[in-house]
Amino acid sequence: xxxxxxxxxxxxxxxxxxxxxxxxxxxxxxxxxxxxxxxxxxxxxxxxxxxxxxxxxxxxxxxxxxxxxxxxxxxxxxxxxxxxxxxxxxxxxxxxxxxxxxxxxxxxxxxxxxxxxxxxxxxxxxxxxxxxxxxxxxxxxxxxxxxxxxxxxxxxxxxxxxxxxxxxxxxxxxxxxxxxxxxxxxxxxxxxxxxxxxxxxxxxxxxxxxxxxxxxxxxxxxxxxxxxxxxxxxxxxxxxxxxxxxxxxxxxxxxxxxxxxxxxxxxxxxxxxxxxx
Amino acid sequence: xxxxxxxxxxxxxxxxxxxxxxxxxxxxxxxxxxxxxxxxxxxxxxxxxxxxxxxxxxxxxxxxxxxxxxxxxxxxxxxxxxxxxxxxxxxxxxxxxxxxxxxxxxxxxxxxxxxxxxxxxxxxxxxxxxxxxxxxxxxxxxxxxxxxxxxxxxxxxxxxxxxxxxxxxxxxxxxxxxxxxxxxxxxxxxxxxxxxxxxxxxxxxxxxxxxxxxxxxxxxxxxxxxxxxxxxxxxxxxxxxxxxxxxxxxxxxxxxxxxxxxxxxxxxxxxxxxxxxxxxxxxxxxxxxxxxxxxxxxxxxxx
Numbered sequence: 001x002x003x004x005x006x007x008x009x010x011x012x013x014x015x016x017x018x019x020x021x022x023x024x025x026x027x028x029x030x031x032x033x034x035x036x037x038x039x040x041x042x043x044x045x046x047x048x049x050x051x052x053x054x055x056x057x058x059x060x061x062x063x064x065x066x067x068x069x070x071x072x073x074x075x076x077x078x079x080x081x082x083x084x085x086x087x088x089x090x091x092x093x094x095x096x097x098x099x100x101x102x103x104x105x106x107x108x109x110x111x112x113x114x115x116x117x118x119x120x121x122x123x124x125x126x127x128x129x130x131x132x133x134x135x136x137x138x139x140x141x142x143x144x145x146x147x148x149x150x151x152x153x154x155x156x157x158x159x160x161x162x163x164x165x166x167x168x169x170x171x172x173x174x175x176x177x178x179x180x181x182x183x184x185x186x187x188x189x190x191x192x193x194x195x196x197x198x199x200x201x202x203x204x205x206x207x208x209x210x211x212x213x214x215x216x217x218x219x220x221x222x223x224x225x226x227x228x229x230x231x232x233x234x235x236x237x238x239x240x241x242x243x244x245x246x247x248x249x250x251x252x253x254x255x256x257x258x259x260x261x262x263x264x265x266x267x268x269x270x271x272x273x274x275x276x277x
Numbered sequence: 278x279x280x281x282x283x284x285x286x287x288x289x290x291x292x293x294x295x296x297x298x299x300x301x302x303x304x305x306x307x308x309x310x311x312x313x314x315x316x317x318x319x320x321x322x323x324x325x326x327x328x329x330x331x332x333x334x335x336x337x338x339x340x341x342x343x344x345x346x347x348x349x350x351x352x353x354x355x356x357x358x359x360x361x362x363x364x365x366x367x368x369x370x371x372x373x374x375x376x377x378x379x380x381x382x383x384x385x386x387x388x389x390x391x392x393x394x395x396x397x398x399x400x401x402x403x404x405x406x407x408x409x410x411x412x413x414x415x416x417x418x419x420x421x422x423x424x425x426x427x428x429x430x431x432x433x434x435x436x437x438x439x440x441x442x443x444x445x446x447x448x449x450x451x452x453x454x455x456x457x458x459x460x461x462x463x464x465x466x467x468x469x470x471x472x473x474x475x476x477x478x479x480x481x482x483x484x485x486x487x488x489x490x491x492x493x494x495x496x497x498x499x500x501x502x503x504x505x506x507x508x509x510x511x512x513x514x515x516x517x518x519x520x521x522x523x524x525x526x527x528x529x530x531x532x533x534x535x536x537x538x539x540x541x542x543x544x545x546x547x548x549x550x551x552x553x554x555x556x557x558x559x560x561x562x563x564x565x566x567x568x569x570x571x572x573x574x575x576x577x578x579x580x
Binding site for chain 1: 291325328329330331332346347348349350351352354356358360362363364365366367371374375376378379380381419
């Protein structure tokens, strides 16, 4: 396993664009701390975002995992191109000739995906912990370590998304087209959903079906955190509206994403095995 | 003798096209093999199949008598197919380090192999800055990293300038001299003739001949002759019954032997019969002539 990771590490780290993208990604992950610096001081109105409760434990786990997940697009580019470059340079052929089995080849890519997701999760954990310890109103250990499932959801979400990218890279074999396909797919999921609800089934059923789409299932793992904020809720109450809250991470949502991950990895392997190079 | 590779009834179809048809041959340790065949005769497809990058339609192949799985066996093989494929953004040393990781061999051989192919001075240049000849030499260095049991080369001199071709051939000879088994696919006959001891000849995916280069045609060679009266000479030779075929070109009569005969014997016989020869040479068919004779024949020959 270590050997497979080392192989992929040599390929990625010696490529300048991948290196720059990976570094930028992790710098951006850290930069979420900069939100703490947002502060308005307009005469009598004093607004400090960090004081609005977004860095309160355990809410911070939800908020930070949700926000940082947007940066995953950087790594998506790296993953798609690390796969499609193997095709355009024909190095995949040479790797196999040199004695890497097809299973090991997919294995080394998937291990890289796991490590990217793992390191990202650790990063978010550390950054959130530091921010929380500075700004949170509650510092009891039991509160700090509650709602930790958001970190697990973050990890699973990234693994699922990156596996999708990996599969697209193998399927399409050109990085630009694979990324285009990724965006197209995101739009298609919404179009399917619209069509289903409009023509075929009730909107409620359509929503349930939509939860099974790959990208939608990944997005569902961590729902938007804004409506949970005290400030937002009090505004809603003032206008006589109660916001229904279902922000939990559900077990079946994990299952859907994990199933897609397994399928993407298996399909990648099946494609590689079937194709002549 | 140790068998390195056995191919049995291998068939590969690309849709309607049959690229390799019921091919069988085996590679023994210590010989230098040439796979000969015109373009599109299935050479690269065959190598692709045994190297695990092309899926076979039917038939089987076995490395080292089936003692290891294909990808494990490939770690004891060095192979270059068509163009040299490396990561363009990595230097020679970085690329070779990667190959060492894949083949699970120590990295301390990198220097030795780069020196062998004369690239040590350029070891830190990126692969994309190399000329084609240098790329091809790096590929050979990479294939030799594991001190392979067999070195497989597919058209190694394709697209190179004369100097590059010469360098690669010298390298191959040097490697062959060390006792490494070599399998060389090529359509360049003089290349094969210069380095190979055995040949496998393919045409349209079918095996025409497998065996020693010398034994390709059961032939005894031919004479090139000239006399004052070639017509008289020809009718005399025909009456001898030792020749199967004649052709005449530019005043030279070529007579193909059916039974062995030495040049002195023929000279003496002619002189005894009042024919004085002004030109007498005994030759063996070149590989090219034999190859053309074989590939133009429709019926496959048994080895």
